[in-house]
Amino acid sequence: MIDRPSEAVAVAIAGSIAMATAMGVGRFVLTPILPPMIDALGLNAAQAGFIASANFLGYLIGAIAAAGAGFSHDRRRWLLVGLAASALTTGAMAITGQLAVLMGLRFLGGLASAFVLVFASTMVLETLARTQRSALSSWHFAGVGIGITLSAVVVALVAAGAGDWRAQWLWSGALSLAGLAAVAWVVPKQVANAVSAGVTQDGGTGATPGAGPGLGALIAAYGLFGFGYVITATFISTMVRLGEGPEWLETAAWAVVGLAAIPSVAVWSAIAARTGAMGAFAIACLVQGVGVAVSVLLGGVLAILAAAFLLGGTFMGLTALGIAAARTASPGNPTRAIALMTAAFGVGQMIGPSIGGAMADRFGGFTAPSLAAATALVAAAVLAYTCGPGRGKVTPEA
Template sequence: MTQSPAAERPILVAAAGAITMAAAMGFGRFFYTPVLPGMMIDLPLSAADAGLIAAGNFAGYLAGAMLAAYGWAAGRERPLAISALGLTGLLLAAMAFTSSLPLFIFIRFLAGLASAFAMIFTASIVLPYAAGKPAVQSVFFAGVGTGIAVSSLVALLINGFAGDAAHGWRWNWLAGALLVILATVIITLRLPKPRAGHRPAREPPIAWTRPLVLLTASYGLFGFGYVVTATFLVAIARLSAAGPLVEFFAWFVTGIAAAVSLFLWRPVARKIGVERVYLVCLLVEAIGVVASVLMPPVAGTLLGGLALGLTFITITAYGLQIGGRLAPQSPRRALAFMTVAFGCGQIVGPLVAGWATQWSGSFTLASIIAALVLMISLALMLPLAGRVSGY
């Protein structure tokens, strides 16, 4: 497909990438959060079952990220990104046609793999346009939060139409699938081909310095700590009987905050450095995780969603940026190892949270464990706090 010069303007490329991120991540990965409470009531699913399904999705994402790291996809990024996004839509629809726990886990595993392909291959096309233009990267990653916000609105409307969230979960999956398929059509028309001359060179083996080891461990623990709230926030609101509007606004606030988070933190990073912003965000997130279960239901879930949205994309982006700086000769290898650590944390987090909730009868214990893990993640990064580097 021939692209016009206007179609390759960096901000338009970023917008096309943001649509992919909204569909692949906001719906493909995180739509499970607002749909989960209805599934838990109607099927029913236990908290441990819900954790297994979430872990399956994150395991698929990890597998997709690892597979995408090899050179087999060079020159095929665009068709792979589009195909993966289309497959994500079909897999969302498949969730509506089963009640089997093993099938749920398998479908979500495949959806995680497809969303990873869509995100990584789209990023390989979009991010070369971001050189010297931080706004391009911010717009691109804002797609995740935008997708989360839209998904919360979809869940609210579908549940209202169904008259009962417990019976609307199948329609939610179908509505999400329809929107992802629509997004696939749009990016087929708007996503350009990769820029020429951006094929990466082979990197030397990574040099494991102490700061890089600490960062990788911190990043993996962050994956554990953030994912508990990211998976169960709406279920926490449901269990506390906060009401459907609070459930909607908790996830909507998460999405809106995530969409603007990089724009908000960028001037702060210029003043105090990305390492210190990383630390501040971990602290804010830990506070939000605890607030979501210890404060009154309305204030707690809204504050928990706000803290999550303001921090998780920024920690992800800045953590990878720091990793690239700590391994200047092998930045992609460093990012790959960090992604593996993060992915392992994401898989273990929902499992531990599900089991802890099943044992204790509430999400309080799971959230406190997550907050403690986030504080350990912060402590590991304290030796790097003296580094002041602009964004």
């Protein structure tokens, strides 16, 4: 028998590494690598958007697949499969400059990252709840910010050593393989077995499945959030290059996003304890909307860094709030609820880069698409607030 504190800490650390690997690196490293890719391959903004959207299409399909009953058991195995696929597809981005192949690899990487998010989050949150160590959930979600920061550092170091975009992908893939090895070593098999033992074929805990009040509105707001954050999250480094900003700012801005994301879940958890999950969700959407608008309405280094800070300081908090609220709204089937939330988010972020890139080509810059994204975030805030700002006093530690 594993003593509960050790079990909880091990799972929280493993969750953090998994999120850093598949999300912070595998899913988001495209952002700082995109500017040299655009220059080397002669891509326009729409084509760059297609590459990003392919990843998010895979993310959407992966989230839907993860809701299937066949994946309810042996979550550790599926988590490791997802991490391996994420690492391999990340490194393989270096092998070609053909748009179709790049899109295919990003699609597979998105599929893998959805599996990692769904199974890691379910395993971690259920284990922490069972061991009464839910406060450690912030460690799990902090992994995304850690991964973003590490990927920004790796990309910057490779560029400083005269490495091109291909070398940046290869080193990112190597970093992801290290994350896979770490998770495989840290996650005890006993934990996966203990969690799976209490899960029925529908992915629940034996309770009657069903959607609680507010889940539908939460899903809609979550989808708008997906669209609202993703244009800046995809193109912020490209915005710097197109705006003729200093080259160091391309990776520095992305590092600021990661650093701000690390404590963000703990911060928004504390806010949600006072306002309720939906109230905190609404506030975070408004704050993020300001950051998205600042990225294009104000010029200079400070404006980009401020936008990066506001983006990083909110997007993982919003993700955690949504996942926790979905689990509370569907206690009989948490895996399915998380997967549905992930799918709604996936729809929003899938169309965001393609629309944003096409608008950037049409209007000669990212002002119009960024303002459209800010508007979507305001709409998400209104929807979240009107469906009940204090509903359930749910926090990311629920």
